[in-house]
Amino acid sequence: MSSPVPPRPRCLRCNLPLHLCLCAEIPRVETRTRFLILQHVVEIPKKSNTGRVAALALANARLLTYGAPAEPLDTALLSEPGTWLLYPDGPTAPPDAPAPSQLVVLDASWSQARRMTQRLHALRTLPRLVLPPPAPGTLKLREPTHPSGMSTLDAIARAVAVLEGPEAAAPLERLAALRVQRIAECGTLN
Structure with missing residues (x-):
């Protein structure tokens, strides 16, 4: 019987295994x-x-x-004027609404994100920025569990492209693609 392989050390900043560290590439x-x-x-x-x-x-x-008992969330931050929620469904802003000054992004699984929107009243009332589903052939590590599913980094890059233009989003898109490429080449996140 072989002994289990110990996990590889991780970068304390980007949280990836040291051999995949992206810190030098983060724009x-x-x-x-x-x-x-x-x-x-x-x-x-x-x-x-x-x-x-x-x-x-x-x-x-x-x-x-969100969800750490020792760190209560200041929900007043979610109610600041001009705040929208990046989410695939719900009350979208009127077409003539000014762009958001603040965009709330839920970094969670789909089931966790759904529960967060149910439990945090302030999130339920925010206008939504809804992104179209990712194009077929988009680089990803795994199949999403939601038709509009993508990583938080991908979603933020696409939101920046919508709100501020493709040039502003390009460095984030490159970072997301590099992350997927490195992990895929290595074949593991361990």
Whole structure:
């Protein structure tokens, strides 16, 4: 009987195994839109988590934890004027509405994100930025469980493209593609 293979050491900043570390490749992306990334506590230790990487890349982002008993969430941040929610369904903003000044992004599985929107009243009332489903052939690590599913980093890159133009989103798109490529070449997240 063979002994289990110990996990590879991980980068403390990007949370990937050291041989896949993206820290040297993380761009600094300036946006007019402020991104409030609401990360479910269960996502924090996952090597597959991209919310942390997105927060490192965005100069105008804040990463908050949802569901940690010792860290109560300040829900007033979700009610600031001009705040929208990046989510695939729900009340969209009127076509003539000004662009959001703050976009809340849920960094969670689909079932966790659905529960977060049910439990946080402020999220239920926000206008939604709805992205179209990813194009066929888009690089991804696994098949999403939702038709509009994509990683948090991919979703933020697409939201930046919609709100601020493709040039602003290009560094995030390159980072997302590089992440998928490195992991796919290695064949594992261990």
